[in-house]
Amino acid sequence: xxxxxxxxxxxxxxxxxxxxxxxxxxxxxxxxxxxxxxxxxxxxxxxxxxxxxxxxxxxxxxxxxxxxxxxxxxxxxxxxxxxxxxxxxxxxxxxxxxxxxxxxxxxxxxxxxxxxxxxxxxxxxxxxxxxxxxxxxxxxxxxxxxxxxxxxxxxxxxxxxxxxxxxxxxxxxxxx
Amino acid sequence: xxxxxxxxxxxxxxxxxxxxxxxxxxxxxxxxxxxxxxxxxxxxxxxxxxxxxxxxxxxxxxxxxxxxxxxxxxxxxxxxxxxxxxxxxxxxxxxxxxxxxxxxxxxxxxxxxxxxxxxxxxxxxxxxxxxxxxxxxxxxxxxxxxxxxxxxxxxxxxxxxxxxxxxxxxxxxxxxxxxxxxxxxxxxxxxxxxxxxxxxxxxxxxxxxxxxxxxxxxxxxxxxxxxxxxxxxxxxxxxxxxxxxxxxxxxxxxxxxxxxxxxxxxxxxxxxxxxxxxxxxxxxxxxxxxxxxxxxxxxxxxxxxxxxxxxxxxxxxxxxxxxxxxxxxxxxxxxxxxxxxxxxxxxxxxxxxxxxxxxxxxxxxxxxxxxxxxxxxxxxxxxxxxxxxxxxxxxxxxxxxxxxxxxxxxxxxxxxxxxxxxxxxxxxxxxxxxxxxxxxxxxxxxxxxxxxxxxxxxxxxxxxxxxxxxxxxxxxxxxxxxxxxxxxxxxxxxxxxxxxxxxxxxxxxxxxxxxxxxxxxxxxxxxxxxxxxxxxxxxxxxxxxxxxxxxxxxxxxxxxxxxxxxxxxxxxxxxxxxxxxxxxxxxxxxxxxxxxxxxxxxxxxxxxxxxxxxxxxxxxxxxxxxxxxxxxxxxxxxxxxxxxxxxxxxxxxxxxxxxxxxxxxxxxxxxxxxxxxxxxxxxxxxxxxxxxxxxxxxxxxxxxxxxxxxxx
Numbered sequence: 100x101x102x103x104x105x106x107x108x109x110x111x112x113x114x115x116x117x118x119x120x121x122x123x124x125x126x127x128x129x130x131x132x133x134x135x136x137x138x139x140x141x142x143x144x145x146x147x148x149x150x151x152x153x154x155x156x157x158x159x160x161x162x163x164x165x166x167x168x169x170x171x172x173x174x175x176x177x178x179x180x181x182x183x184x185x186x187x188x189x190x191x192x193x194x195x196x197x198x199x200x201x202x203x204x205x206x207x208x209x210x211x212x213x214x215x216x217x218x219x220x221x222x223x224x225x226x227x228x229x230x231x232x233x234x235x236x237x238x239x240x241x242x243x244x245x246x247x248x249x250x251x252x253x254x255x256x257x258x259x260x261x262x263x264x265x266x267x268x269x270x271x272x273x274x275x
Numbered sequence: 276x277x278x279x280x281x282x283x284x285x286x287x288x289x290x291x292x293x294x295x296x297x298x299x300x301x302x303x304x305x306x307x308x309x310x311x312x313x314x315x316x317x318x319x320x321x322x323x324x325x326x327x328x329x330x331x332x333x334x335x336x337x338x339x340x341x342x343x344x345x346x347x348x349x350x351x352x353x354x355x356x357x358x359x360x361x362x363x364x365x366x367x368x369x370x371x372x373x374x375x376x377x378x379x380x381x382x383x384x385x386x387x388x389x390x391x392x393x394x395x396x397x398x399x400x401x402x403x404x405x406x407x408x409x410x411x412x413x414x415x416x417x418x419x420x421x422x423x424x425x426x427x428x429x430x431x432x433x434x435x436x437x438x439x440x441x442x443x444x445x446x447x448x449x450x451x452x453x454x455x456x457x458x459x460x461x462x463x464x465x466x467x468x469x470x471x472x473x474x475x476x477x478x479x480x481x482x483x484x485x486x487x488x489x490x491x492x493x494x495x496x497x498x499x500x501x502x503x504x505x506x507x508x509x510x511x512x513x514x515x516x517x518x519x520x521x522x523x524x525x526x527x528x529x530x531x532x533x534x535x536x537x538x539x540x541x542x543x544x545x546x547x548x549x550x551x552x553x554x555x556x557x558x559x560x561x562x563x564x565x566x567x568x569x570x571x572x573x574x575x576x577x578x579x580x581x582x583x584x585x586x587x588x589x590x591x592x593x594x595x596x597x598x599x600x601x602x603x604x605x606x607x608x609x610x611x612x613x614x615x616x617x618x619x620x621x622x623x624x625x626x627x628x629x630x631x632x633x634x635x636x637x638x639x640x641x642x643x644x645x646x647x648x649x650x651x652x653x654x655x656x657x658x659x660x661x662x663x664x665x666x667x668x669x670x671x672x673x674x675x676x677x678x679x680x681x682x683x684x685x686x687x688x689x690x691x692x693x694x695x696x697x698x699x700x701x702x703x704x705x706x707x708x709x710x711x712x713x714x715x716x717x718x719x720x721x722x723x724x725x726x727x728x729x730x731x732x733x734x735x736x737x738x739x740x741x742x743x744x745x746x747x748x749x750x751x752x753x754x755x756x757x758x759x760x761x762x763x764x765x766x767x768x769x770x771x772x773x774x775x776x777x778x779x780x781x782x783x784x785x786x787x788x789x790x791x792x793x794x795x796x797x798x799x800x801x802x803x804x805x806x807x808x809x810x811x812x813x814x815x816x817x818x819x820x821x822x823x824x825x826x827x828x829x830x831x832x833x834x835x836x837x838x839x840x841x842x843x844x845x846x847x848x849x850x851x852x853x854x855x856x857x858x859x860x861x862x863x864x865x866x867x868x869x870x871x872x873x874x875x876x877x878x879x880x881x882x883x884x885x886x887x888x889x890x891x892x893x894x895x896x897x898x899x900x901x902x903x904x905x906x907x908x909x910x911x912x913x914x915x916x917x918x919x920x921x922x923x924x925x926x927x928x929x930x931x932x933x934x935x936x937x938x939x940x941x942x943x944x945x946x947x948x949x950x951x952x953x954x955x956x957x958x959x960x961x962x963x964x965x966x967x968x969x970x971x972x973x974x975x976x977x978x979x980x981x982x983x984x985x986x987x
Contacts, residue, residue, distance in 0.1 A: 111965060
């Protein structure tokens with residue numbers, strides 16, 4: 100919301116900047132031309148939308164030698180007749196341009212946020228990695244120990260199985 | 276020793292506790308009776324706590340605080356407070372040998388023609404700082420002996436062109452005779468200028484080697500850049516005052532010129548011309564100004580040079596500031612036109628106001644249409660050939676497509692002749708060429724295009740939040756502030772009747788929605804015939820002849836005109852009478868629209884109705900919600916059904932209607948002329964004060980500026 104208060108100091112600063120461009124004044128803000136120059140350093144399609152939304156206000160020309168001026172006149176009349184329709188279209192185009200621009204800005208912000216978050220996560224991860232590595236190492240050692248225990252148990256089991264097989268064979272022999 | 280006269284010693288301090296402390300300590304060692312010393316310290320608005328600390332350390336020193344940071348003014352303040360027969364100026368970064376004062380007092384006592392005297396001023400390392408000052412061929416001045424080894428080459432007393440004011444003793448009569456130190460110099464070169472005046476009055480200035488003082492090299496100011504700035508600036512002021520015919524030739528030898536600091540050169544010349552006008556005879560002024568104008572036009576544009584002289588007329592009080600108010604629709608009656616006409620009526624005694632129109636219209640027309648006194652205003656009609664050739668009554672800027680030349684360049688050219696150019700009716704293709712310009716925007720009707728010039732205006736004022744929003748969306752611009760239109764339509768209170776009033780132009784495009792309002796009234800009557808008994812809908816508005824929209828409205832009423840009245844082009848008295856009698860006000864502008872141009876950008880008629888205790892039920896769009904607080908000071912509708920429902924609610928409940936009538940009147944006070952007047956006067960007064968005043972440079976700001984330059 101625009102304030103209804105008169106911004107006295109802002110007005111004084113602006114006047115001093117206009118009347119005495121140097122003394123006691125901060126660096127002047129960008130002019131409209133500079134602003135639009137910066138705005139156009141963006142996606143070409145958005146730039147095209149921004150410059151081309153006004154389909155009413157376009158130069159009317161003709162390259163026909165003889166009927167050139169008549170063609171121009173007719174085109175201008177047609178444009179005038181179509182003015183209400185064209186105006187609606189211009190407003191619609193402009194709204195589209197703004198929406199696309201806003202979405203594009205939002206997307207840009209989101210991308211920036213994502214990059215920042217990625218960096219943050221990486222940083223946090225790298226800060227915590229020695230601890231993690233140590234934990235993983237401990238885990239891995241535990242797993243290795245467990246695996247060797249399992250191997251030992253397996254070997255004992257195999258021995259026991261062999262012994263059982265032997266006992267079973269002996270028992271069979273005895274029964275026969 | 277008690278026969279020695281009282282001497283005042285004036286020291287100026289600015290954020291310099293350490294230096295000033297040393298300086299005051301050196302005074303305690305003076306071989307001069309303490310009771311004959313009148314020590315004065317002037318503080319130049321220090322931001323540190325040096326004043327407090329010095330007051331504690333040196334309770335016998337009289338301390339005064341200057342109103343601004345200005346060395347010359349500080350000295351004048353010191354002189355005005357001094358009591359001594361002799362008055363010394365002493366830089367706070369200087370220290371005096373014990374016999375400095377006594378030897379100079381004796382010199383002045385024995386030589387009544389000598390107005391001022393000073394001694395040998397040495398740097399801390401023993402080299403010479405100054406034994407007097409002298410002019411160089413390029414109009415700069417220098418300290419005699421500066422930087423030389425002290426080998427006795429200046430050990431002879433002599434009369435000099437001027438004295439360095441780091442340490443100097445003046446005879447009171449001399450100061451009184453020559454007058455005040457010129458405060459426009461702020462600091463540096465004021466000694467040169469004063470020396471010149473002393474010479475002109477026949478006072479001698481003497482250098483005496485016996486009086487020794489020491490000076491810290493630029494200990495009191497922020498380095499050589501600050502000194503350079505003031506010396507260069509004040510050199511022009513000095514020449515304008517004392518050697519005016521040299522002013523033009525001094526431009527090319529100025530450091531500002533050789534260093535391409537054209538903005539600093541411009542500011543300095545501006546103040547120098549003021550001095551020229553103040554001090555020189557008309558024939559000299561004429562000669563110098565013509566040469567200057569020729570020279571400066573080569574460096575700057577003609578427009579900029581012309582602006583100097585024009586502004587100086589205001590600065591000197593030779594004339595009032597001039598305002599041009601351009602309104603391409605001034606020849607029509609309209610809300611926007613009333614807005615600026617009211618503004619002109621409020622400012623006409625402080626400013627010289629000229630309306631610029633494109634079609635014939637007289638001040639008397641404006642006075643009659645808007646009930647204003649504009650007797651001090653003038654009008655200038657500038658026909659635009661583009662529209663004249665086509666016989667057009669309406670100046671439509673959207674016809675000027677990018678491939679066409681800008682017909683509004685005529686207006687731009689005219690704008691050069693005024694101090695302030697006000698573009699009153701948002702014509703976006705007029706380039707402002709006046710020093711100050713104000714763009715009044717009631718709605719940004721167009722888009723940025725080839726001739727778009729709104730970025731070049733100094734200020735922009737919007738009439739509603741709705742306009743502010745669209746200014747941002749369409750032009751990416753933010754107004755300086757918001758100024759709601761003034762509305763003054765209250766009439767004598769009469770008994771309210773069963774009238775629903777709708778006021779709005781029968782505009783060809785049907786933006787005011789009279790047809791929809793008629794249909795709503797029919798629907799209301801159809802649904803609630805008994806409760807609507809006696810109620811009338813009165814549609815008031817202006818119309819052009821052969822208006823197809825009006826014809827449609829009339830045809831609609833032919834089918835069913837019961838309780839509906841049309842008042843086309845009614846006079847003001849009749850409109851006022853209807854406002855006074857009506858109970859409810861309807862306004863449908865914006866209903867069913869998507870184009871923001873077809874919304875009410877503010878809604879003056881709604882406020883007019885409210886001032887007459889007429890409860891508004893208006894479309895919830897454009898500027899209307901800024902006026903009507905839904906359910907508190909009227910109602911906002913989004914559909915015709917809502918309009919009917921809210922109207923029915925009031926119609927069947929007379930107590931509620933009466934309660935709302937009081938509330939809406941209260942709310943409408945916010946939009947009265949008094950509020951508008953206060954803001955308009957305040958805004959233009961700020962402009963007037965800044966424009967009519969030449970601000971003296973504040974050394975602190977200059978030092979900051981120099982720092983910024985260094986960083987670049």
